[in-house]
Amino acid sequence: MSQKHSFQAEVAQLLHLVTHSLYSNKEIFVRELVSNASDACDKLRYEALNNSALYEDAPELRVRIALDKKARTLTITDNGIGMSAQEAIDHLGTIAKSGTKDFMSKLGADKQADAKEQGQLIGQFGVGFYSGFIVADKITVESRRAGLKPEEGVRWTSGGTGDFEVETITRPERGTSVILHLREDESNSADEYLSAWKIKQIIGKYSDHIALPIQMRKEEWKESEEEGKPGEMVTTDEWETVNKASALWTRAKKDITKEEYESFYQGISHDYEAPLAWSHNRVEGSTEYTQLLYVPAKAPYDLWNRDKKGGLKLYVKRVFIMDEAEALLPSYLRFVKGVVDSADLPLNVSRELLQESRDVRAIRDGNTKRVLTLLENLAKHDVPATDASEEDKAEAGKYSKFYAEFGTVLKEGLGEDFANRERLAKLLRYASTTSDTATVSLADYKARMKEGQEAIYYITADTLAAAKNSPQLEVFKKKGIEVLLMTERVDEWALSYLTEFDGTPLQSVAKGAVDLGKLQDEAEKKAAEEAAEAFKPVLAKLKEALKDKTEDVRVTTRLVDSPACLVVKDGEVSNQLARLLKQAGQKAPDSKPILEVNPEHALVKKLDGSVHFHDLAHILYDQALLAEGGLPEDPAAYVKRVNALLV
Structure with missing residues (x-):
């Protein structure tokens, strides 16, 4: 029935x-x-x-x-x-x-x-x-x-x-x-x-x-x-029998066609498209295994689903063991598909044993290095197809495609994989004040640093437009100093694990007092010191008016066209990251920003002796907050103050 x-x-x-x-x-x-x-x-x-x-x-x-x-x-x-x-x-x-x-x-x-x-x-x-x-x-x-x-x-x-x-x-x-x-x-x-x-x-x-x-x-x-x-x-x-009936990864590379590699990938991944690149190797030594690893052309829709399991197919002596062996790759390479066939693991290996096995750790390290080598090779040949040599044409433009799909998840590796941090840093790409697209590597940036420049400068923001138009960039634009524009949520967290690149420190333009070192001549330094001295009485009044909102108020040389901006101390969480934490329902560190003012700006000059000093002070603060993507704590009060001054 x-x-x-x-x-x-x-x-x-x-x-x-x-x-x-x-x-x-x-x-x-x-x-x-x-x-x-x-x-x-x-x-x-x-x-x-x-x-x-x-x-x-x-x-x-x-x-x-x-x-x-x-x-x-x-x-x-x-x-x-x-x-x-x-x-x-x-x-x-x-x-x-x-x-x-x-x-x-x-x-x-x-x-x-x-x-x-x-x-x-x-x-x-x-x-x-x-x-x-x-x-x-x-x-x-x-x-x-x-x-x-x-x-x-x-x-x-x-x-x-x-x-x-x-x-x-x-x-x-x-x-x-x-x-x-x-x-x-x-x-x-x-x-x-x-x-x-x-x-x-x-x-x-x-x-x-x-x-x-x-x-x-x-x-x-x-x-x-x-x-x-x-x-x-x-x-x-x-x-x-109408197929070859032999595991593809066990065959010699020279006997496998491009079409066969692509077909195998589509079979194990259920991906409609061909893979972007792959690496097939037999590893011998204290731990013996075969690896066939693929980088997809497109990110799966569930790449960011925390419940989604990732991993490679695991075989032991050609016997299938499990579908998604997560222990064979670090989390930041979860997009990689493929097969590992071990000659050393026991046939009854479980997920729990995989986590503890010395052989598995060796395989994991080997797989990680192989994937990074594959990506480094793609990055090396990453030029527009029209500019590529005959040798490079097959790989031209592939790394840019990869980075557009997986660059964000790759950044997680800075915090997860200390051993390969330097290799990962070389693979990162960012937009900058000279490029709206994420094509600038840290090595590119360093190669064109100005003589006397002692840091790699960057800024984090919610959007590219917010980063490009930030008041904190004004002095850098004036002096023609390139600044990296970082607009992904993972950026600031990742950079907390990367404080330097190839011996050059990374410096946020939104943290600490601006110090351009040798790029700022003595006349500029002297003028800034004199302005700060002359402005002391106004600074004291600003500090009093904004004591509930700011850690400090000080004169700055980083502003050219804007009246004020907000910064934080070196080592503290930026205002942008604090906002992201609050949006995610997490507790942000309890700290106040520093308000920096431009003593040459007309609005700041108007403060001295103004009967509207208190309102102007709060407008300066709220406008600085708006300029970096934040919102005034009391929007209605901000609007009321602005309207009163307009009338």
């Missing part, structure tokens, strides 16, 4: 999108379903390490694809771990991954979105089973979990609408069969997937690397017995 169940709401929405042909490349469903079948075999092999009885009477693992032109079905069968009835309900009726609603809202938000982009999202999310509904108007799944009795098999059936049916069946063999009932329409576009030649071509394109044999019925040419009638291809009872 069958039981009817409703799909999880997100699955129903997903199926609606899939059945309306989100994938511009429909053949991708073969890759997804074959990949799932391969995973099921990997899982059986892993569970059988502790229970060899799970193999039953079929120790040879394989995937088989059968075509039935009369019934219009395409069946993909594996003899892997299989599913119980409850697992079929859980796995095929829900998307059991975090961030589902965010994913679905992004997928359905733009109705005009490019089909390729939406297909990529589905692939990245790893819900490949549902891709079968691109070509099928009904899917039947028959399965039995390894170790269960034949009569404990399950049949799952759905037309891809709002519900599915589940019933108990007798299934002698373990594993899973996914039966696609191909849809019929006016164009009969699904008919091509009943061609053995077409399926073999797709397997060669997407699944040739899979380390299990993928088998199809052998076809032979049969001459017609009737004279004058053409012969035809007929299907035999013999199964033949």
Whole structure:
């Protein structure tokens, strides 16, 4: 007796999108379903390490694809771990991954979105089973979990609408069969997937690397017995392997084509696009392992989802162990995809043991260094394609693409990876007062520092416009000194771990008193000292008027056109970071800023003897706060003061 169940709401929405042909490349469903079948075999092999009885009477693992032109079905069968009835309900009726609603809202938000982009999202999310509904108007799944009795098999059936049916069946063999009932329409576009030649071509394109044999019925040419009638291809009872059936990472690099590397990446990542770059190496020594590491071209939508697990596929002596081995890479490289195959780890290694293993730490360090070397090579050749030499053209512009997608997460490494901090610092890129785009490296900046300049200057702000127009930059612009513009939330936190680059200190222009050292001549210094002395009485009154808001009030030489600005002491949290902490609901350090005033500005000169001194003082402070992206504590009082002076 069958039981009817409703799909999880997100699955129903997903199926609606899939059945309306989100994938511009429909053949991708073969890759997804074959990949799932391969995973099921990997899982059986892993569970059988502790229970060899799970193999039953079929120790040879394989995937088989059968075509039935009369019934219009395409069946993909594996003899892997299989599913119980409850697992079929859980796995095929829900998307059991975090961030589902965010994913679905992004997928359905733009109705005009490019089909390729939406297909990529589905692939990245790893819900490949549902891709079968691109070509099928009904899917039947028959399965039995390894170790269960034949009569404990399950049949799952759905037309891809709002519900599915589940019933108990007798299934002698373990594993899973996914039966696609191909849809019929006016164009009969699904008919091509009943061609053995077409399926073999797709397997060669997407699944040739899979380390299990993928088998199809052998076809032979049969001459017609009737004279004058053409012969035809007929299907035999013999199964033949149609893929190479060897793990790609175990083969020599010289024997692997670019297309094979790209296809393997797409298979393990479910990414629609080809990777940006990859590194394939066999490491020998005290710890032996093979690594095949990929840098994606695009950041996954859930890169910042804290619940999302990342990591590499881990194999031990070619036996699949786990899908997302997080211990094999540091968190700031969580975007890297790939495979590690160890010759030294025990086959029963667990996530807990991975954290404690000396071999794993060696593999992690090796993977980290390999990825950084790969990025350094991309950065080295990062020139516009039009300017690139023949040698550099293949890599031209790739690092800029990488940094636009992953530069923010790379900055996390400054605080997480002390051993590689210097290498990471060389990979960072920022906008500056000479470039609106994040293309300026610290090495570039240092190479064009002015003679006598003793620090690398930077400013942090909420936006590029706020950074570029900050009053604190005025004296630097006047003297032609380049300042790095940092506008990401991670910047100030990251720079607390990077106080110098190649022996040159990094200095925020919004912290401490401005000191341009040799870049400021003696006449300027003397004029500043005289102005400060003459302005002492006004400063004393300002300090009294603003004592509840400021730590200090002082004359500055950093301002040219603006009357005032706010700074903090060296070593203290900047005003911008304090605002970000408050916005995030975290407690910001209890400190007051310093108000710096420009004694040459008309508004500041007007303070001396003004009957509106108290109001002008507060307006100066609030305007300085506004200029750096903050808001007055009492906006209504600010407006009232300004209006009173205007009247």
